[in-house]
Amino acid sequence: MALPQKPAVGSAEWWLERLYEELQERRKYADTMRCYYSGDHPLAQVADKAKDAFRRLLRQARSNYVGLVVDATAERIQIDGVRIGDTEIGDPEAWRIWQANNLDADSDLLITEAVKCSRSFVLVAPNPEDASTPIVTGEDITQAIVAYEPGSRKRRAAGLKAWTDDWTGELMATVYLPDAIYKFRAPKPTHGVIGKPKWQPREVDGEAWPAPNPLGVVPLVEIPNRPDLLGNAMSEIEDVLDIQDRINKTLIDRLMAQEFSAFRQRWMTGYEVPTDESGQPIEPFKAAVDRLWVIEDEGVQVGEFSATDLGPYLSAVESDVRDMAARTRTPSQYLLGVMVNISGDALKAAESGLVSKVLQRRRPFGEAFEEVVRLYLRAAGDERxxxxxxxxxxxxxxxxxGELVDALMKMSTLGVPHEALWERWGASQTEIKQWRVQRNQAAERIVGGDIAALYGPKSPAPEAGSGDGV
Structure with a gap:
């Protein structure tokens, strides 16, 4: 039986209709950002009769700079581990569950999607086959949405995941509330018919829903990019799409000039063009490197029109690209590909804006991923x-x-622990754990009199009186 027309406020049916409608609007936004990111920019409008003639030029005029902006930002936001309390290294249990769910790779996808489309989501669920390893999955902005309690940007009131079943074409939806989880289905939408889906409760594996929520909180977590105090998020390229369109328009004009007026058009006056037997004009001259044009009539004048200068078009594109680089704080050499005789200090200064932006973007990302880790550790029974x-x-x-090693050596003289130095070096948490064990084992052997542990198995022990004793 179909759901009632006006469900009670706060009920699962009420949240389903409310969040599904909002999700449809977000899908339009996400589709636009993805088209620009992939280089599928909207083509300029032309007259119908000219559409076939210019379609090739319009496609060639799209140069994807906004995609570089997204990649340059996302590729520098990488998660290396999880630390709990005041420990020097990452927590092994939190990292085990992280890796068991392939979050090494999926976290990069989640961050890239958030930078590109403003948001991504993570869903945490208990694992019926292994209670110590909860299931953690990344969710797309077009399939997931979270609502917060009034006046709060952190307390999640409800969550929705909605998608189309690949096999049946039916609409599927799961509503997550703090106390229960509800599942719904709707018939496959009829082509050309616009209206709200006719949701119905559904059973899974013969078990009726709702089911109790074992976590006690909404298990769907939002990963926002550039959030504001009202809870809105923003794509990294949303405010530079006009610049991208401007670049494409300039490229269209350049290609048109290049196609039709970038060569020197010749003209001739006072010359009678010969014709054939049928009265059709005959081409009197053939241009080639080894050919000479000879005209016997002294009254004939020959000249040429100058070609269109393409320099202003190229300068206009470079100017727009620099505007985009300044607005997104993306190093100009990333977008223009120009880097000649740049010193290390100059290169560092050029990238300082991007580094500062990445550090700022990491803060809201970090809060969201920390909530994800808390959820799956709680689901695993962790009581810390x-x-x-x-x-x-x-x-x-x-x-x-060389710069990094020199900086780490100087930091070590200040008493910075080895684990912190290894972390700054870029070692993974697994490598740090292995190095820590190897260091401690070597120290134990040295204390026990094993000099080879200090000098290596192939190094001779120091001779007496050499001054190199331990």
């Missing part, structure tokens, strides 16, 4: 205090190996 939980980020600043 998880308030002091911290995401370990990869250093977004690029340095040469």
């Amino acid at each position: 205090d998880l308030n002091a939980l911290e995401i370990i980020w990869h250093n977004p600043e690029f340095r040469t190996e």
